Amino acid sequence: xxxxxxxxxxxxxxxxxxxxxxxxxxAEAEAKVAAAAEAELHPIxxxxxxxxxxxAQSELPVLVDFWAEWCEPCKQITPILEEFVKxxxxxxxxGKLNVDEEPDIAGQLRVQSIPTLVIFFQGQIAxxxxxxxxxxQLQARVQRVLEAVAQLQAQQPxxxxxxxxxxxxxxxxxxxxxxxxxxxNLPPQPPRRPRGH
Numbered sequence: 001x002x003x004x005x006x007x008x009x010x011x012x013x014x015x016x017x018x019x020x021x022x023x024x025x026x027a028e029a030e031a032k033v034a035a036a037a038e039a040e041l042h043p044i045x046x047x048x049x050x051x052x053x054x055x056a057q058s059e060l061p062v063l064v065d066f067w068a069e070w071c072e073p074c075k076q077i078t079p080i081l082e083e084f085v086k087x088x089x090x091x092x093x094x095g096k097l098n099v100d101e102e103p104d105i106a107g108q109l110r111v112q113s114i115p116t117l118v119i120f121f122q123g124q125i126a127x128x129x130x131x132x133x134x135x136x137q138l139q140a141r142v143q144r145v146l147e148a149v150a151q152l153q154a155q156q157p158x159x160x161x162x163x164x165x166x167x168x169x170x171x172x173x174x175x176x177x178x179x180x181x182x183x184x185n186l187p188p189q190p191p192r193r194p195r196g197h
Contacts, residue, residue: 043081044095048102054095056123061149062093063142066109066116068100073132074115080135084142091146092119119145121152 009017046054046064055062065081067074078096085094099106099114109118109125117129119142126145129138 041082041085043078043085044093046095046097046102046105048105051097051102051105054093055120058093058120060091060093061119061121061126061145062095064118064120065094065096066099066106066111066114066118067096068098068114071114076132077115077117077138080138083135084139087139088142088146092142121145121149 043065044050044054055064063081063084065074065077067077081094081096084092088094097105099111111118113130115130115132117127117138118125119127119129126148127141129141133141
């Protein structure tokens, strides 16, 4: 027989209170997991505060969409990028940087027109796409960079073996090269034979 004493609760009340606390904690944890999952389905918002860690130091290639609220072509790319977040999950990090809110980063990278999409790998520009491309063309450009990254990673030595010397920095931005992919990210090419011999 349970009795209430002054300021004390019964065993049944304590059990009920613990159940309520456990249910509340479970609901809060589920809400956090759902919010995190929802956030992963959308492009990341890049800012001055997170650009170095999210982009320059990322182990994955990163696609950054330089955009502005007033830019109509930028708005056409947004649904494509949201789809790419799912399509390239685990292979490519995707985010947006508002040039009106973060003009310093856009200026440092010489972004002069929007939309501009820049794909970074290991802190370097692997491709730069100026203007709104149709989804198939944009997907092909992204896929080309991801294939080059995969080939580069396959060539890297495993732990315990000596690493090759670092490659010299490119002499001009990767975006100015045919295909936009930096040569350091491409597999080595066999030597060319002179024609007619």
